[in-house]
Amino acid sequence: MKNTARKAIVSAIAVASGVALLAGCAQAPSESGDGSTAAKKDFLPCMISDSGGFDDHSFNELGFNGLVSASKSLGVEYKKAESKTDADYQPNISSMVAQNCNLIITVGFNLADATKSAAAQNPDTDFAIIDDNSITADNVQPIIFDTAQAAFLGGYAAASYSKTGTVGTFGGQQIPTVTIFMDGFADGVAYYNKQKNKDVKVVGWNVQSQKGSFTGGFDANDTAQNTAQGIIDQGADVIMPVGGPIYQSAATAIKNSGKSIVMIGVDADVYNTDPSVRSILLTSVMKGIDPSVQAVVKSAADGKFSNTPYVGTLKNDGVGLAPFHDFESKVDPGLQGELDKIKQGIIDGSITVDSPASPKS
Template identity: 60%
Template sequence: MTITTRKAGLSGLAIFGVAALLSGCASAPESGGGSTGGADGALDYLPCMVSDAGGFDDKSFNQLGYEGMVKAADELGVEYKKVQSDAETDYAPNLTNLVDQGCNTIVTVGFALAAAAGESAAANPDIEYVSIDDVVDQDFDGKTDQPNIKPIIFDTAQAAFLAGYAAADFSKTGVVGTFGGMNFPTVSIFMDGFAQGVQYYNTAKGKDVKVLGWDTAAQDGSFTGGFEANDGARQIAQGLIDQNVDVLLPVGGPIYQSAAAAIRDSGKEIALIGVDADVFETDPSVGDLLLTSIRKAIDVGTYDAILAAGNGEFDATPFVGTLENEGVGLASFHDFESKVNPSLQGELDEIKAGIIDGSIPVTSYLAG
């Protein structure tokens, strides 16, 4: 799947957001969990999950999705299966593997699995699918392609807007930066919301904090070309550091680890912003660098979907995480609590309320 393909789908996603939402050698599956379904009156239900290439220990959205499934399976008293994808070529065979294992609900983690998920769902209409981070609209008609797919997606721009405002307020150099894995909508939504928040700060405070790594007008920016914590990601982070940024937002699973390494090597006072999870909690090794994290409640959304499906109440209605329903949010400042301006949290609370009531507009492919 190319960047061009995904960017071409942006208009379809926007229609979906306004019209519908607001109204390979694959790995063998791993089992876990509680009671075996069907025995002694136990629930006859098997939830399963396929990761993207980031893996289940990415300290980010794969891990959050997995934790949500495990919690639901434990509560239901059933086993679960998970299979990790190490490359794009693993997606389809991994899904076939889980279908053959008798899974009742299959969760696909990440937009990269959308095409494979859509094909698998079409071929297996009796199996329920949960798609994290993609509406699975491969024909771009504004609707999920199959009726047995439940999308769990997030208007992350709202929380990223708050992070951008906080970054601009914290910055001493007047330059903040961001970069992503690939220019997919679910990545760029962070970067664009972040830039909008910085601009809002500049307008409100009469400042001129610059954003490097994202061009709002062009809807393009700095990308590593993948989602691995590698030397390429580190070089992009270093390039931004060399341009005097003192707050850095990497968007793309584990690529934040490369950014953290570049920050430590620089010897400069540079704050990191995490994404998806509260990275302060999921990866304490970078906790001292974290200003905050832009959170997506992937674990909660997955838990709710699996719990409902296990109880025979699967609902394909898309879940859209927002500030209002707490599907997205900003983590606390943790170790930076004493370093930020005392007035900042109060200002963020007011902005959050404005975003929720619509008086402060935040644009995204989900909100228009």
């Protein structure tokens, strides 16, 4: 716990319901007797996006929404810096430090090196990083998610829905925060096959070899569309693109194919964040990025910053599978009941879901 005496206390605020949501490893901010936390008038939270930008309808946007909500609740201002390329990370962080940000949240694994360097150079500034647990420092708090658990449910649902007997996934970059989705997805398909005595195939990722299809980045571009087309050409009729905006390119490939193919979104419930893909969206594998950011910001504002990781799991609703929305009447009538049972099994430990990329707390 760091000394935050440099911040002055002002009015009390109500703690949002999401504050305790991701307290799987760390405790939620402490409350006073009337259920409030003390805000700091001069507290300035800041955020730096990865190259996907804050309008990606996914990872960065969810984090930014959490920053905005927390700042509004606290009655404080916030600052943001959008990165266009990897080269922007360090300058953007330096800019936030120069503007006297008290808490700087960096969005994504790719900002780890820049965050680690800046935290070492600025020990009196608190940092948090989403989707990275590699930094060991008193002033850096990881915000991480065991998304393999939720992706396991998504893989099971994909296998159940598939008519061709082939489903697929591909990623932006081969980094742990991407492959954890792909591991869970493939393992969920394997579990379906075992339970149903089926042989649904997964293309685009091999759990054993940890090799698969990647676009090399997170931009919605021709490379991402061609990668999605490669998955389609192998017969997949359910596809899970993992990597922010690359799902938009997958959607284009799906619609251009003229085939009955659906997609699984990641990070957010993409049905809500991007209505343009509703007609082909089976479900989404979600992270609680928004509420986790709110929790960390409010905790830091209240002088309760900790470097103990927040870990989102199925048990604390920090990860989950979105509703089937428009496809509810098109999936097997018994599927939701099976998923509920599997979810409980993962929570109580009777079903083991583990990825090499799963957070260890």
